[in-house]
Amino acid sequence: MSSGKVVLGVLAGVAVGAIAGILFAPEKGSETRKKMIGLGEDYYDELKDKFNSYLDTVTDKLETAKDETGNLISKGRSKYEEARNEFNGIAS
Numbered sequence: 001m002s003s004g005k006v007v008l009g010v011l012a013g014v015a016v017g018a019i020a021g022i023l024f025a026p027e028k029g030s031e032t033r034k035k036m037i038g039l040g041e042d043y044y045d046e047l048k049d050k051f052n053s054y055l056d057t058v059t060d061k062l063e064t065a066k067d068e069t070g071n072l073i074s075k076g077r078s079k080y081e082e083a084r085n086e087f088n089g090i091a092s
Contacts, residue, residue: 003054007047014043 018036027035 007051010047010050014040 018039021036021039022032
């Protein structure tokens with residue numbers, strides 16, 4: 001499942017939960033609003049933590065890919081130099 005679908009699912013769940021909470025709340029509106037603000041902050045913090053974790057994972061994978069690409073380039077240059085030197089030795 002893609003991360004975009006996960007985020008969309010989380011946001012949809014938050015919205016449905018908030019609406020259900022408003023409709024079925026036995027408390028005064030002011031109390032309900034305070035609870036919703038608290039829940040919203042909790043959901044925000046949780047979503048922010050998950051996003052930061054996802055971002056760290058992506059950053060780590062990009063760094064790894066960058067390192068591996070650098071290694072492949074170095075190996076390719078080395079092989080090129082070996083082949084060129086060998087060819088120059090034969091051509092002389």
